[in-house]
Amino acid sequence: MNALQELEGINSVKELESWRVHYLGRKGELTIILRGLAKLPLEERKTVGAHANEVKTNLEGSFGQKEQALREAQLALAKSETIDITLPGRPFPIGRLHPITQTLNEICDIFVSMGFQVVEGSEVEWDYYNFEALNIPEEHPARDTMSTSWVDFETEDGQRTMLLRTHTTSVSARIIESMPPPIRVVEPGKVYRYEASDATHVPMFYQIDGLAVDKGITMADLKGTLYEFARRYFGENRRVRFRCDYFPFVEPGVEMAIDCVVCNGKGCRLCGDSGWIEILGAGMTHPRVLERGGIDPNVYTSFAFGIGIERLPMLRYGIDDVRLFYGSDLRFLKQF
Ligand code: DAH
Numbered sequence: 001m002n003a004l005q006e007l008e009g010i011n012s013v014k015e016l017e018s019w020r021v022h023y024l025g026r027k028g029e030l031t032i033i034l035r036g037l038a039k040l041p042l043e044e045r046k047t048v049g050a051h052a053n054e055v056k057t058n059l060e061g062s063f064g065q066k067e068q069a070l071r072e073a074q075l076a077l078a079k080s081e082t083i084d085i086t087l088p089g090r091p092f093p094i095g096r097l098h099p100i101t102q103t104l105n106e107i108c109d110i111f112v113s114m115g116f117q118v119v120e121g122s123e124v125e126w127d128y129y130n131f132e133a134l135n136i137p138e139e140h141p142a143r144d145t146m147s148t149s150w151v152d153f154e155t156e157d158g159q160r161t162m163l164l165r166t167h168t169t170s171v172s173a174r175i176i177e178s179m180p181p182p183i184r185v186v187e188p189g190k191v192y193r194y195e196a197s198d199a200t201h202v203p204m205f206y207q208i209d210g211l212a213v214d215k216g217i218t219m220a221d222l223k224g225t226l227y228e229f230a231r232r233y234f235g236e237n238r239r240v241r242f243r244c245d246y247f248p249f250v251e252p253g254v255e256m257a258i259d260c261v262v263c264n265g266k267g268c269r270l271c272g273d274s275g276w277i278e279i280l281g282a283g284m285t286h287p288r289v290l291e292r293g294g295i296d297p298n299v300y301t302s303f304a305f306g307i308g309i310e311r312l313p314m315l316r317y318g319i320d321d322v323r324l325f326y327g328s329d330l331r332f333l334k335q336f
Pocket of ligand 1 (some may be wrong): 250281283306
């Protein structure tokens with residue numbers, strides 16, 4: 001019979017409901033037949049009636065079975081989809097700041113707390129700001145100490161004047177020119193040297209330069225500021241040492257060292273038995289540098305410093321190869 005065949009093929013509750021309405025509903029086929037019985041002669045009414053009732057019972061029974069079967073199938077599906085809340089969650093990989101970025105942030109925080117402002121310059125720079133304005137004219141031997149990556153760009157008269165900055169001191173040259181004193185800035189960023197990589201050199205690394213320009217600034221301000229920085233970064237008991245050094249853009253120029261973090265000044269392999277480790281260059285900004293930038297050196301004085309960033313976490317954590325920072329090895333990076 002048609003109705004039973006149809007029922008067989010049904011596999012959704014919705015289809016089942018329309019099947020029920022069609023065959024067993026109040027306006028359904030069977031109901032109409034049963035209602036029509038009254039018009040038939042008695043004999044016929046009996047046989048047709050009995051038959052129709054039998055069919056009705058039959059269909060209702062099959063409907064019930066199908067309904068049950070569908071419900072069970074649904075339940076089974078729902079069960080198979082339930083979440084096992086006792087399973088441990090999948091670990092979600094969480095990123096973090098690169099150790100050099102962390103160091104930069106920490107150093108900026110130290111200087112910001114002393115009243116310095118953080119400024120940034122461009123990594124592609126003119127020869128003028130990287131050298132010329134800093135008292136390093138062409139042919140000056142200081143240029144040889146900074147192997148420069150030149151940008152493939154020539155002026156009309158064939159001069160190559162664009163480079164990847166070799167130090168963040170170029171930002172100081174720009175600040176002197178553009179910011180009216182009093183000035184207190186630190187200038188973090190990437191710098192580039194045309195050099196092969198080894199345990200202490202990479203062609204791209206980070207520096208932070210600092211510059212203070214004001215009336216009455218002296219060497220004592222420089223020493224106090226940098227001493228405070230060293231103690232905050234390396235710890236309260238750190239000692240510092242200043243010695244004369246030469247940088248064309250400062251006069252006098254100094255290098256600052258801290259007592260060795262490994263041997264505490266007794267002398268070991270790390271500090272080359274000297275007990276001291278140099279961590280930065282500094283000095284009183286050369287009057288010519290101020291003058292060239294439009295600041296009158298008879299009115300204002302200034303100190304400046306430049307720190308290589310990678311050295312700092314290397315000393316603090318005992319890392320012996322700078323290349324580790326740039327090797328993208330997560331086993332290394334995840335430790336910070
Ligand atoms: N620019 C120098 C370098 O890269 C470091 C330096 C020395 C920066 C003395 C300064 C400074 O601002 O006063 O070697």
